[in-house]
Amino acid sequence: MKTVSRVINKEPSVRKKTYDVVMEAVNELNYQPNLAARNLAGTSSFTVGLVYDNPNAYYVIDMQNGVLSRCKDEGYELVIHPCSYADDNMEQDIKTMIKRSRLAGLVLTPPLSEQSSITNMLDELNIHYVRVLSGRPTDEDQDTCIYVNDYKAAYEITSHLLSLGHKNIGFICGDKEHKSTSERLEGYKAALADHDTPANSDFIYDGKYSFESGVEGAKTLLANDNKLAISAILGGNDEMAAGALFASRLMGIQIPEQLSITGFENSPFSRQTWPKLTTAHQENDVISQHAARLLFTKTRGARNQDKDIITSFTPSIVVRDSSGPKL
Amino acid sequence: MKTVSRVINKEPSVRKKTYDVVMEAVNELNYQPNLAARNLAGTSSFTVGLVYDNPNAYYVIDMQNGVLSRCKDEGYELVIHPCSYADDNMEQDIKTMIKRSRLAGLVLTPPLSEQSSITNMLDELNIHYVRVLSGRPTDEDQDTCIYVNDYKAAYEITSHLLSLGHKNIGFICGDKEHKSTSERLEGYKAALADHDTPANSDFIYDGKYSFESGVEGAKTLLANDNKLAISAILGGNDEMAAGALFASRLMGIQIPEQLSITGFENSPFSRQTWPKLTTAHQENDVISQHAARLLFTKTRGARNQDKDIITSFTPSIVVRDSSGPKL
DNA sequence: AGTTAAAATGACAACGCTGTCAATCTTCTA
DNA sequence: TAGAAGATTGACAGCGTTGTCATTTTAACT
Structure with missing residues (x-):
């Protein structure tokens, strides 16, 4: 029995022949x-958690599926x-889940991954976790974080608009609390600065990552001064x-003839x-697959050395029809 | 110890006083x-599964959250x-999941809930399940199915268009394999028939529940004959x-002035x-909350009599700006 | 071949609950 | 107030693995 356990868990010191015999039986019995x-x-459980507070269903599903596919493999x-960080019980809720299901580890997604109250709690509980974060990779934390370089992506998308001839580019921010908001904003500002087109605070609108705030943002930006000053708007996300x-x-504005919009x-x-x-x-x-792999290296310890985990991703620009040259 | 177990599981024959004492300790220790x-x-496990093969992220998230909220309560x-029903291993996959996690039951969502190969397998394994189905409620199966009356909803939305004066109404179908497609189509046809406006097969396009097929559908329907014949199009879902x-x-067509579109x-x-x-x-x-509740009555047996479970839902029309009177 | 160290396997308890059945306590009746 | 019936509680095994540690087998030496 114990030998079967060893085989199942890929522990060392099982003779090749024994291994084969066991595996054959496993397959035959569909064990x-x-x-x-x-x-x-076991010492560590075979259950991990995925924590999110994100209204974007597509995002959540993608994250789930990525983590899930690795879970299946392992x-x-x-x-x-x-969960909702507006909820006071959130931390208690997470704690309860960890205890109930005896979680081996957690994957935290933004914006929860940015909350130190959560990571502190997890540290106290001595639970492994991996954070998916908006940000530029640092030397530390390479083994705890997966970075999504929104700064660079925003820099590039702004550069794209600049190269199309746009000078007055509006920016609709997401929620202030989200790290991605500041990262994207800074990337935008940096690109402008590098093109000697300093950012104009009148061109920046504080939104909420929602469709409605995108509507408001455009209305505000385009109403603030004469409509034609702004010839392009960079949305903090697709929804906005x-x-x-x-x-x-x-407002009867033609896209992209009169105004370029990017998501x-x-x-x-x-x-x-x-x-x-x-x-x-x-x-x-x-991204979420790599997050899961990173988590597994921690929960399973040295057992599986997974060396080609990427811990930094940069979104790549996809040019479609909503952006065009400034006329 | 056993008494605590009884309290936790709300078993009968625990004295009120004992119950209170145990609960106090439970709360104090945050047990x-x-x-x-x-x-x-236990005889039955405390884990249920949610099976889906649906590209609509919003739908999936809603279903998850509904089931999840009941799970938390219970x-x-x-x-x-x-999963994907295109995948040959699908059934084996589900079987494996049931065995691995020793599932107490499953909630099946369309289109998987319509596959008899799956329900047969579950019957063989003697696993409880609840199906969420597109269809009109029948007398049988009240304890295994949650019906979504797409027929009636399509009837009503078609009636809405008819009452706006539209006579030639196009219909873009979803995947043929989905029950919802035929239900919605029949509701549409029934409404037309009741208004002495028999359905014209030229006005029906076989789509795929995808944005792209909606594009194709409209192009086809509007190109088939002179554009003005069709003054309204009923999309099989929002995406189409x-x-x-x-x-x-x-095509330069004004919505809703020249053409009404509904989702x-x-x-x-x-x-x-x-x-x-x-x-x-x-x-x-x-819907998914009720599905979960229905499932729990089966897995927990008579222990929780949950009598106000609704097993039939009819989507209600929301009139917005894409539909207007025929000019 | 005989010895020793290392590798491989096996025996057994333990994980934290629930089901079964026995023991105890309450309540009610005569 | 004894006795019976019923309500409540408790003792104990067992669920299917893994960790620990003992035992056996193999390999590597004289």
Whole structure:
């Protein structure tokens, strides 16, 4: 029995021949180790959690699927945990989940991954976790974080607009609390600065990553001064860009002839607007797969050395029809 | 110890006083029963599965959250299982999941809930399940199915268009394999028939529930004969309606002045098109909550009599700006 | 071949609960 | 107030694994 356990867990010191015999029987009987028993008996469990507070269904599904695909490979089970940081019980909730399911580790996604109250709690509980974060990679934290370089992506998308001849470029920010907001904003500012076109605070609108705030943002930016000053708007995400598009239509503005609009994230509905949105593509499923792999190296210890884990991703620009040369 | 177990499981024959004492201690110690141990020891486990094969992220998230909220209340854990019926291993996959996690039951969502190969397999394994189905409620199966009356909703949305004066109404179907497609189509036909406006097969396009097929559908329907014959298009879902909207723009058709377009499902992006879509609202989170409750009555047996479970839902029409009177 | 160290396997308890069945306590009746 | 019936509680095994440690087998030496 113990030998079968060794084979299943790929422990060393099992003779090749024994290994083969066991595996043959495993296949023949279609043996599936009982997760509950493994979780109960073992030192570390085979269950990990995915924590998110994100209204973007596409994002969440991508993250889930990425983590899930690795879980399947490694024999782990996934417990999903949507929550709301507006909720006072959030931390207690997470704690409860960890205890109930005896989680081996957690994947934290933005914006929760930015909350030190959560990471502190996890540190106290001595639970492994991996954070998916908007930000530029640092030398430390390489083994705890997966970075999404929104700064660079925003820099590039702004550069794209600049190269099309736009000078007065509006920016619709997401929620202030989100790290991605400041990262994207800084990338935008840096690109402008590098083109000797300093950012104008009148061109920056504080939104909320929602369609509605995109609508408001465009209305505000375009109303603030004469309409023609701004010839391009960079949406902090696709949803707000779609909102800006919507507002522009209401105002009778032609896209992209009179105004270029770009999004961020390349979520499916950036392809379902008219015209389709130029945006920055973020490979969320790949990102979350790497997050899961990184987590597994920690929970399983040295058992699986997974060396080619990428810990930094830069979204790549996808040029579509919502951006065009300044006329 | 056993008494604590009784209290936790709300078993009868525990004295009120004992119950209170135990609960006090439970609260004080913040005791969380270990799920793995419960799953291992008990007759039925505390884990249920949610199986889906649906490209609509909003739908999936709603279903997840609904089931999850009930799971939390009842102390169950949820294992999500996205899969693809195009995949030959699908059934084996589900079987494996059931065995590994020792599932107490499953919630099946369309289109998988329509596959008899799956339900047969589950019957053989003697696993409880609840199916969420597109269809009109029948007297049997009240305890195994949650019906979403797409027929009636399509009837009503078609009636809405008819009452606006439209006579030639196009219909863009979803995948043929989906029950919802035929239900919605029949509702559409029935409404037409009741208004002495027999359905014209030239006005029906076989789509795929995707944005792209909505684009194709509108192009085809509007090109087939002279553009003005059709004054309204009913999209089989919001995505196709958005596609139809997109195509109409490309063709320079004004919505809703020249053409009314309606969707189905009321997914978030039906609010993010321009103009916003008239659609049929489906309360997926509520539906999935009831599905979960129905499942729990089966897995927990008579222990929790949950009598006010609704097993039939009819999406309600939401009139927005994409539909208007025929000019 | 005989010895020793290392590799491989096996025996057994333990993980934290629940089901079964026995023991105890309450309540009610005569 | 004894006795019976029923309500409540408790003792104990067992769920299917893994960790620990003992035992056996193999390999590597004189």
